[in-house]
Amino acid sequence: MRLNDLRPQAGATRRKRRLCRGISAGQGATGGKGMRGQKSRSGGGTRPGFEGGQMPLYRRLPKLKHFTIVNPKHFTIINxxxxxELEAGTEVSLESLLEAGILTASNGPLKILGDGDLSVELAVKAAAATKSAREKIEAAGGSLELI
Structure with a gap:
């Protein structure tokens, strides 16, 4: 036996379907695609996951409950x-709050929340602040600078 003697086993290979080559080919005229419709046209059908313009499943699912945020923002928060407790005219930042002992750990940039009342004039530098926190700081005569 030599390489040129090798042949596939009988029945192992089938001939290629010859589409649109007349009725005797078995797939003439429409080429096995039926009569009309998007899937019968040239250029194929739709992309995978397309639902006719309806919001597809892979885009609906993350809007449901119990899906965690992929890259959540972590802030060090303070009210x-x-x-x-700080003296009037103090410049407040994440570093100054850690030195003063008001904050014990840093979990990211500083965010000021609006719980409580403020009676001291402060110059606050923070990454974020709520609307109520901004109003209370400015009402006390202080300033808020977003970094």
């Missing part, structure tokens, strides 16, 4: 009421 406006906790800033009353």
């Amino acid at each position: 406006v009421g906790d800033l009353n």
Whole structure:
């Protein structure tokens, strides 16, 4: 036996379907695609996951409950009421709060929340602040600068 003697086993290979080559080919005229419709046209049908313009499943699912945020923002948070311990005219930042012992750990940039009342004039530098926190700081005569 030599390489040129090798042949596939009988029945192992089938001839290629010859589409649109007349009725005797078995797939003439429409080429096995039926009569009309998007899937019968040239250029194929739709992309995988397309649902006729309806919001597809892979885009609907993350809007449901119990899906975690992929890249959540982590902030070191403090309430406006906790800033009353500081002296008037103090510049408040994440570093100054850690040095003063008001905050014990840094979990990311500083965010000021609006719980409590503020009676001290402070110059606050933070990454984020709520609307109520901004109003309370400015009402006390202080300023808020977003970094």
